[in-house]
Amino acid sequence: MTAAERALTREDFRHEIAIARTATGAAHIVPLLEEGSTDRFDWYTMPHCTGGSFRPLLTAPGGPTAAGLRVLADVADGLVTLHERGIVHRDVYQENVLLHDGRGLITDLGAARRLDTPRGPAGRGSEVHWPLEYATSYNTATPAADVFSLAVLTYRYLCADIPRHGHSRLQTAPAALRPLLAAALAPEPKDRPEMSDLRRGLHAATSTAARPPAPPAENGDPVPTARSPPHLQPHTRTTHHPRSERTRTMNESRITEFLDAVDELHGEDDTVCATAHTSSVSAEGWTAAESAAPTTGSAA
Missing domain, CATH: 1.10.510.10 (Transferase(Phosphotransferase) domain 1)
Structure with missing residues (x-):
C-alpha cells in the first residue's frame, strides 16, 4: 500500500468516525463510545451487541x-x-x-x-x-x-x-x-x-x-387478554459519562502493542495496517482479538 493509499484509507475511516459521532444518541444506532488517534492509526469503540447479526x-x-x-x-x-x-x-x-x-x-x-x-x-x-x-x-x-x-x-x-x-x-x-x-x-x-x-x-x-388469539371462555365468549407493557428502546443515550483518560490511553496502548506484535512476525503487513484504519474495535472484544492473534512462541 502506497503512502497516498494509506492516507486515503485513513481519511475514509475518519469520515466513518465523524458520521458515527453525528449518529450517537439515536435509538437503534450502535453508538460511538470513545475515539482517538495516534501517529499510526485512528480508532473508536462501540458497545458489544450480544445477539449477533440479523x-x-x-x-x-x-x-x-x-x-x-x-x-x-x-x-x-x-x-x-x-x-x-x-x-x-x-x-x-x-x-x-x-x-x-x-x-x-x-x-x-x-x-x-x-x-x-x-x-x-x-x-x-x-x-x-x-x-x-x-x-x-x-x-x-x-x-x-x-x-x-x-x-x-x-x-x-x-x-x-x-x-x-x-x-x-x-x-x-x-x-x-x-x-x-x-x-x-x-x-x-x-x-x-x-x-x-x-x-x-x-x-x-x-x-x-405479536397479538395472541383470544382463548375461548367457557360460555363461548373470548377472554380479554392483558396488554403487554411497552418495550423500552435500548441504547437511547440521554447522558454521556466520559471514561477516564487512563482508560483511553490504555485502549491506544493495547492497539499499538497488538500491531507491534504482528509487525514483528510478518513485517509491515498492509492488510493489518489497512484494517487498523478501516475497522472499529469493540472495547469488550479485546480478549477474543488477542487470543486469535499469533504469539511469538506459537509462530516459532
Whole structure:
C-alpha cells in the first residue's frame, strides 16, 4: 500500500468516525463510545451487541416471527433518525443489523454519506440489496436507497427469497405490508415511499403478529387478554459519562502493542495496517482479538 493509499484509507475511516459521532444518541444506532488517534492509526469503540447479526434470522426454523419484525421496525426507526440528521446509510443488509436484548441496531457507517456532500464513485457494481440507481448515482444516493435496501431485507425475511421481477412470493408476506413492500422495491427512487411510511407498516405488522388469539371462555365468549407493557428502546443515550483518560490511553496502548506484535512476525503487513484504519474495535472484544492473534512462541 502506497503512502497516498494509506492516507486515503485513513481519511475514509475518519469520515466513518465523524458520521458515527453525528449518529450517537439515536435509538437503534450502535453508538460511538470513545475515539482517538495516534501517529499510526485512528480508532473508536462501540458497545458489544450480544445477539449477533440479523443473518441467522433469515433462515431460522419456524419462519418469520413478531420478534424478527420488531427488529426490522427498529432498523426503520434508526434509519428515520439518520435521514433526519442528513445521513444516508447506503449499505443496509443483514450483516449491518445487530441484535441486543431482542432489539435491532444499525451498525457500520463506513459507506454512509451526508446529503449535502457527494461521496464515492458515481457508479457501483450490483449487490442484492442495492437499488438500481447505484449503477449511475451512488455518490448522490438519497434516503430512497435505504428504503429499497430495507425492503429487500424485509422481503427476504418474510418471503424466504430474494426479490425478483414481479415479486412472485410477495403473497407470503402479511397482507397489510404487501403494497408497501411492492412500492418500496420500485426501480425509480421517486416512486418509493418515505422511510417513515415503511416504519409505520413494520410496527403495525409487528403488533399484529405479536397479538395472541383470544382463548375461548367457557360460555363461548373470548377472554380479554392483558396488554403487554411497552418495550423500552435500548441504547437511547440521554447522558454521556466520559471514561477516564487512563482508560483511553490504555485502549491506544493495547492497539499499538497488538500491531507491534504482528509487525514483528510478518513485517509491515498492509492488510493489518489497512484494517487498523478501516475497522472499529469493540472495547469488550479485546480478549477474543488477542487470543486469535499469533504469539511469538506459537509462530516459532
